[in-house]
Amino acid sequence: MNTVKVVVKNVPDYGASRERNDLGYLTFDLKTDLSNLFNWNVKQLFLYLTAEYVTPNNELNQVVLWDKIILRGENALLDFKNMNTKYYFWDDGNGLKGHNNVTLTLSWNIIPNAGLLPNIQAIGLHSFKFPTEYTQTRV
Amino acid sequence: MVNETPEVVKINKWDGAAAKNAIDDAIREVFTGELKCKESFALIDGRLFLCALAVGVALYALLWDYLYPFPQSKLVLIICVSSYFILMSILTLYTTFKEKGIFVVAKEKTGNNSRVWEASSYVKKHDDKYSLVLVMRDANGKTREATVNKSFANYIDNNGTVVQSVIVNEITKLYNSLSSEKKEK
Amino acid sequence: MLDSLFDDVKRMNKRQFIYQVLSFGMIVSSALMIWKGLMVVTGSESPIVVVLSGSMEPAFHRGDLLFLTNYPDEPVRVGEIVVFKVEGRDIPIVHRVLKLHEKNNGTVKFLTKGDNNSVDDRGLYAQGQLWLTKKDVVGRTRGFLPYVGMVTIYMNEYPKFKFAVLACLAIYVLVHRE
Numbered sequence: 001m002n003t004v005k006v007v008v009k010n011v012p013d014y015g016a017s018r019e020r021n022d023l024g025y026l027t028f029d030l031k032t033d034l035s036n037l038f039n040w041n042v043k044q045l046f047l048y049l050t051a052e053y054v055t056p057n058n059e060l061n062q063v064v065l066w067d068k069i070i071l072r073g074e075n076a077l078l079d080f081k082n083m084n085t086k087y088y089f090w091d092d093g094n095g096l097k098g099h100n101n102v103t104l105t106l107s108w109n110i111i112p113n114a115g116l117l118p119n120i121q122a123i124g125l126h127s128f129k130f131p132t133e134y135t136q137t138r139v
Numbered sequence: 140m141v142n143e144t145p146e147v148v149k150i151n152k153w154d155g156a157a158a159k160n161a162i163d164d165a166i167r168e169v170f171t172g173e174l175k176c177k178e179s180f181a182l183i184d185g186r187l188f189l190c191a192l193a194v195g196v197a198l199y200a201l202l203w204d205y206l207y208p209f210p211q212s213k214l215v216l217i218i219c220v221s222s223y224f225i226l227m228s229i230l231t232l233y234t235t236f237k238e239k240g241i242f243v244v245a246k247e248k249t250g251n252n253s254r255v256w257e258a259s260s261y262v263k264k265h266d267d268k269y270s271l272v273l274v275m276r277d278a279n280g281k282t283r284e285a286t287v288n289k290s291f292a293n294y295i296d297n298n299g300t301v302v303q304s305v306i307v308n309e310i311t312k313l314y315n316s317l318s319s320e321k322k323e324k
Numbered sequence: 325m326l327d328s329l330f331d332d333v334k335r336m337n338k339r340q341f342i343y344q345v346l347s348f349g350m351i352v353s354s355a356l357m358i359w360k361g362l363m364v365v366t367g368s369e370s371p372i373v374v375v376l377s378g379s380m381e382p383a384f385h386r387g388d389l390l391f392l393t394n395y396p397d398e399p400v401r402v403g404e405i406v407v408f409k410v411e412g413r414d415i416p417i418v419h420r421v422l423k424l425h426e427k428n429n430g431t432v433k434f435l436t437k438g439d440n441n442s443v444d445d446r447g448l449y450a451q452g453q454l455w456l457t458k459k460d461v462v463g464r465t466r467g468f469l470p471y472v473g474m475v476t477i478y479m480n481e482y483p484k485f486k487f488a489v490l491a492c493l494a495i496y497v498l499v500h501r502e
Contacts, residue, residue: 044382046420046439048403059428062402064421069439071382092425092433107403109420111383116467119403183339190346197353200360209369220361223353 022096024051024089024130026065027082032106032122035076045070046109049085053102055095063089065104098132158291159262162269163242165294165306166258173307174314176245176256182238189233193226240272252278256314267291273310275317285313348497368394368463373407373416374473379438380405380418387474390418392463400424400434400458405465408436411450416462419445425455432458 028049037045048067055061065085070076089096096102107121170176200219204212240259247254254277261270267290274284287309294309296302362371375388383405384390392407400406402424407416422444423435433455437444446454479486 046383046403050402057427058425060424060426062424064402064423069382087422090423109403109405112468114469117405117465119401180339183343187339187342187346190343190350194346194349194353197349197356201356204360209363210367213364216360216364220357220364223357227350227354 020094022091022094024091024096024102025085026089026128027084028066028080028104030078030080030083030106033077034070034108037108037110038072038076041112041115042072042110043113044072044111045076046111048107048109050105050107051089051102052105053095053099055091055093055099057093057095061091061095063087063091065089096130097134099130101127102130103127155262155264155267158295159260159269161301162291162294162306163258163260165301165303166260166271166310167243167245168303169307169310170243170245170256170258173311174245174247176247179244179246179255182241182244186230186233186238189226189230193223193230196223196226254278269294271309271313273313273317283317285317287313344498348494351497366391366393366463367396368392370407370416370462373418373462374476375418376415376477377417377438379440380420381440383439384418384468385470387471387477389469389473390465391467391469393466394461394463398464399426400432400461400464406434406436407462407465408456408460409462410448411453411460417445417448418465434461 030049034045034047046067046069048064051061051063051065053061065087066083067086068078103125104127105121105125107119109117109119111117167178171178196219200212200216200223203215203219207215209216240261241257242260243256243258245256245258247256254275257274257276259272259274261272262268268288269291270286270288272284272286274282276282294301294305359371363369365371371392373390373392375384375386375390378386390407400421402421405418405420407418409416417436419436419438419441421434422437424432426432434457435444435446435455449456479489
């Protein structure tokens with residue numbers, strides 16, 4: 001149902017607050033069809049792409065890289081190529097360099113007209129690695 | 140000199156609840172007045188005690204939660220909330236089964252015996268019938284009961300005033316019939 | 325009509341009056357106990373919250389009602405909508421979790437952002453605070469009802485309205501003899 005493919009990965013190193021934290025950069029392809037998730041009680045779908053990984057500093061890290069709101073009635077067939085992330089991929093520490101297993105998953109939050117608000121993760125995920133050296137070039 | 144003129148109570152004769160209350164009050168007066176009984180408040184006090192206890196539990200929970208905010212107050216809250224609803228159930232059982240429709244409990248001393256009279260009344264919605272049940276318990280534990288089921292119109296005149304004399308008659312009749320217990324017909 | 329209301333009161337004796345007051349007390353207590361009961365069941369200090377701002381539109385609008393839970397064994401995850409309070413400020417904020425870093429001893433730090441805001445919430449946190457922690461979270465949103473919370477907003481913005489409603493309720497219960 002969806003393919004999440006990661007293209008171009010670099011790891012420059014910036015400081016967000018006095019310390020220097022790893023900043024990851026990537027672009028991605030995303031192809032999915034969510035039209036059969038909509039029914040009369042679905043007001044909108046909040047889609048988000050999460051990068052999940054483990055570092056020595058933190059047992060669990062989850063970072064949303066991109067999100068999108070799809071209202072009922074809008075086109076639910078997505079086909080993005082080389083999308084830039086919406087949000088900066090900061091790590092809490094320096095755990096991204098040479099990381100072997102960062103998993104990208106697509107999830108959505110169903111917002112009903114009234115009722116429960118489930119968060120559902122798509123089947124199909126994509127793992128990628130970060131390079132072992134920092135990049136100095138601007139991306 | 141205290142001049143006791145009984146208050147003439149006027150009610151809206153179409154208002155069933157008000158009519159019932161007015162007649163109930165009049166009957167109470169007959170027992171405490173003509174029949175010289177002493178009203179017992181034990182039943183009502185029981186109800187008031189349960190209500191006060193429930194409100195007390197709720198206030199205690201409120202205070203405790205204020206002093207030790209949630210989630211520290213969790214245990215106390217669980218105890219208070221459960222106690223409250225248990226008390227409410229007990230209260231409902233109490234009013235339904237123990238109190239029923241009883242509006243006056245009067246104690247009477249006759250000679251060297253004492254008797255207890257319980258009067259309860261029932262009115263159905265939109266029905267003009269006032270149903271009175273009078274129960275007498277004597278010192279030996281024997282119970283006798285009598286029922287009168289008549290329309291309001293018998294007791295209340297066109298102006299909406301309770302006709303006390305009719306009430307006195309009715310009650311005296313019941314009183315006498317229940318008092319003459321030994322006469323088996 | 326008002327007269328006939330008070331006729332009933334005048335004819336009440338002491339006990340009946342006490343009962344009326346206690347009846348009123350029990351109505352208030354019942355509401356209170358239901359609320360505290362909800363707090364215990366959901367684990368949240370504020371299990372039902374009204375949305376106060378438009379920062380989560382088009383998902384939630386001002387006046388919507390949210391139902392929260394705060395179970396310790398269901399940890400917050402990214403993408404969930406949480407209600408949190410910034411230290412020192414009483415207003416609950418309803419936003420979505422954007423980033424999360426959790427250590428193996430259980431301490432977590434989150435970053436949140438409103439769907440309708442273009443920047444994350446760092447500007448909303450307390451001075452010098454960069455992340456939210458578990459204790460700032462009031463609960464996770466599990467369900468919602470639209471518009472129902474508008475009554476609460478009116479009552480808070482027009483205190484006279486709230487006062488009038490409560491006064492009428494009180495008078496009705498105290499005076500109406502069952």
